[in-house]
Amino acid sequence: MKKTLLYEGKAKKIYETDQPHVVLVEYKNSLTAFNALKKGEFEGKGQINRDVTSLIFRELTKSGIPTHWIQDVGLTEMLVHQVSIIPIEVVVRNILAGSTAKKFGINEGKVLHKPLVEFYYKNDNLQDPFMSDDQALMMGIVIEKDIAEMKDLALKINEQLKMIFEKIGIRLVDFKIEFGKKLNGQIVLADEITPDCCRLWDVKTNEKLDKDRFRRDLGYVKESYEEVLQRLKGSVQ
Numbered sequence: 001m002k003k004t005l006l007y008e009g010k011a012k013k014i015y016e017t018d019q020p021h022v023v024l025v026e027y028k029n030s031l032t033a034f035n036a037l038k039k040g041e042f043e044g045k046g047q048i049n050r051d052v053t054s055l056i057f058r059e060l061t062k063s064g065i066p067t068h069w070i071q072d073v074g075l076t077e078m079l080v081h082q083v084s085i086i087p088i089e090v091v092v093r094n095i096l097a098g099s100t101a102k103k104f105g106i107n108e109g110k111v112l113h114k115p116l117v118e119f120y121y122k123n124d125n126l127q128d129p130f131m132s133d134d135q136a137l138m139m140g141i142v143i144e145k146d147i148a149e150m151k152d153l154a155l156k157i158n159e160q161l162k163m164i165f166e167k168i169g170i171r172l173v174d175f176k177i178e179f180g181k182k183l184n185g186q187i188v189l190a191d192e193i194t195p196d197c198c199r200l201w202d203v204k205t206n207e208k209l210d211k212d213r214f215r216r217d218l219g220y221v222k223e224s225y226e227e228v229l230q231r232l233k234g235s236v237q
């Protein structure tokens with residue numbers, strides 16, 4: 001089934017399969033932050049992130065959000081539709097934290113009246129710089145219609161994700177998603193949704209349950225990722 005390695009990223013490997021236009025994603029145990037300046041790993045991370053992504057993608061599909069997910073394989077892998085990834089990291093924020101809080105000198109935790117959608121150019125060599133809509137058009141990455149569709153999908157995904165996490169006592173502070181274009185041109189949610197790319201705060205204690213525990217050396221990284229998965233498993237099928 002698994003054939004040639006097509007691409008290795010910081011947290012995942014992508015393999016060719018024997019099915020046309022279907023690739024296999026393997027979730028690794030590695031953990032990086034600050035554009036891989038900080039590196040770590042923990043046993044079981046690949047499995048947790050595969051499971052979290054799979055649970056969330058299947059839940060989003062039920063609400064009409066198209067994703068690249070096809071089926072899980074083994075413990076750390078999934079088959080997905082082959083897409084060409086649009087090199088834009090789409091960040092949605094409900095509560096200000098991280099880079100945008102710092103940029104404007106605002107304390108983390110400010111609740112936004114309306115979700116904020118931001119684009120970053122997906123390019124490790126340039127450290128994923130902020131990108132305006134016009135800059136994305138200038139780079140020829142997308143056309144106007146794609147931008148509107150990506151923003152619309154990002155906001156719909158945010159509404160669903162907020163509900164999914166609210167049910168399990170977690171506040172969805174922000175998250176990063178990536179979209180891909182299928183061979184037929186359809187834009188679908190791709191990549192992953194995991195504690196690596198979301199900020200998740202416990203509603204009762206405000207404890208962080210995401211990669212900030214690793215970025216900021218807060219400890220209990222593995223336990224927090226496990227906690228998110230266990231709560232999700234108890235809530236969504």
Ligand code: TMP
Pocket residue numbers: 091097098099100128174175176196197198199
């Ligand atoms: P930021 O506050 O550092 O801009 O991050 C916003 C959200 O996006 C946060 O949940 C972490 C996530 N993110 C990634 O998944 N990958 C990245 O490369 C960056 C910079 C952020």
Ligand code: ASP
Pocket residue numbers: 010031032033034035036037196211215
């Ligand atoms: N995802 C990026 C990295 O792995 C940045 C981050 O999450 O802080 O380096």
